[in-house]
Amino acid sequence: MPVAQARKTDHGGEAMQEARTYSLGASDSELARLDAQAASIAAATALFLRSAGISPGMRVLDLGTGLGHVAFQLSELVGSEGAVVGIDRATEMLAVAEQRRVAAGIENVSFVEGDAQAFSDGIFDAVVGRLILFHLPEPVGVLRHHAGRLEQGGLMVMIDFDAGAVRSEPPVPLFEQARGWMIEGFRLDGANPTVGTRLGPLLRDAGLTDVQTFGVQSYLAADDPAGPALLTGVLTSLAPAIVAGGLATEEEMALDSLRERLARALQAGGAIGLPPAVAGAWGRRRAGA
Numbered sequence: 573m574p575v576a577q578a579r580k581t582d583h584g585g586e587a588m589q590e591a592r593t594y595s596l597g598a599s600d601s602e603l604a605r606l607d608a609q610a611a612s613i614a615a616a617t618a619l620f621l622r623s624a625g626i627s628p629g630m631r632v633l634d635l636g637t638g639l640g641h642v643a644f645q646l647s648e649l650v651g652s653e654g655a656v657v658g659i660d661r662a663t664e665m666l667a668v669a670e671q672r673r674v675a676a677g678i679e680n681v682s683f684v685e686g687d688a689q690a691f692s693d694g695i696f697d698a699v700v701g702r703l704i705l706f707h708l709p710e711p712v713g714v715l716r717h718h719a720g721r722l723e724q725g726g727l728m729v730m731i732d733f734d735a736g737a738v739r740s741e742p743p744v745p746l747f748e749q750a751r752g753w754m755i756e757g758f759r760l761d762g763a764n765p766t767v768g769t770r771l772g773p774l775l776r777d778a779g780l781t782d783v784q785t786f787g788v789q790s791y792l793a794a795d796d797p798a799g800p801a802l803l804t805g806v807l808t809s810l811a812p813a814i815v816a817g818g819l820a821t822e823e824e825m826a827l828d829s830l831r832e833r834l835a836r837a838l839q840a841g842g843a844i845g846l847p848p849a850v851a852g853a854w855g856r857r858r859a860g861a
């Protein structure tokens with residue numbers, strides 16, 4: 573099917589049932605958290621996409637598009653001669669992404685429901701995925717699958733977090749404790765919170781060539797509300813896994829007041845908050861592969 577005509581399919585219907593559930597759900601608060609998170613890493617994302625060589629006229633597949641943030645950034649880079657297909661298995665997220673696409677009058681993006689582990693409609697000049705490998709149990713297999721759907725010499729671009737970089741400097745005990753809950757909470761839930769450190773090897777193992785990678789680290793001032801808000805938002809979404817796994821009780825986390833307590837503790841300690849580093853890596857499909 574031509575990319576411009578890509579539409580909702582039930583690709584990977586059975587695989588979707590088998591694939592593990594996205595850790596963070598799709599509630600209103602989770603959508604708001606994804607918007608804030610996307611805004612905080614939009615500049616890093618643009619840097620990776622441009623460095624990798626995403627350019628006008630390309631046909632690009634966006635894996636795990638969510639609310640379409642990356643698809644909309646790609647839309648500007650590929651221009652009216654290019655096309656972007658964003659796939660996700662979360663119907664609610666795609667519905668919001670589609671509403672936003674229509675409201676913004678964006679015509680070179682389409683959204684398709686499907687499983688990133690099995691989707692195979694169309695051949696692309698580039699496959700992009702941000703914050704998706706984090707959630708996939710077998711990332712190399714998925715990358716290899718999509719590398720096979722690239723044009724010869726086509727680009728694979730992956731962007732993901734290294735949550736191992738999260739810290740306060742100088743260390744603030746409450747922040748460090750919350751960081752531990754977050755990292756272990758993701759692990760308990762089957763996600764890989766430090767996958768950003770491994771993007772280069774993952775692309776190489778999937779058969780990509782000319783692989784390049786670098787990371788972007790933000791430093792938040794002690795009185796910047798973004799760090800406490802992001803950390804509290806993630807912990808609120810992960811709380812069921814954290815409590816079920818016995819990492820902490822609801823009383824210990826006290827989520828209702830956590831954001832404010834984190835903000836106060838960082839200010840009292842004059843501490844810089846380091847959010848997850850954002851790693852980007854890209855490689856090309858080997859000629860003849």
Ligand SMILES: C[S@@+](CC[C@H](N)C(=O)[O-])C[C@H]1O[C@@H](n2cnc3c(N)ncnc32)[C@H](O)[C@@H]1O
Binds near residue numbers: 642662708
């Ligand atoms: C953290 S969000 C990232 C969204 C978007 N890529 C961004 O960076 O703003 C992860 C997204 O991956 C989707 N996802 C997770 N596993 C998936 C799979 N196997 N197939 C398709 N989508 C998946 C989730 O539904 C969710 O929308």
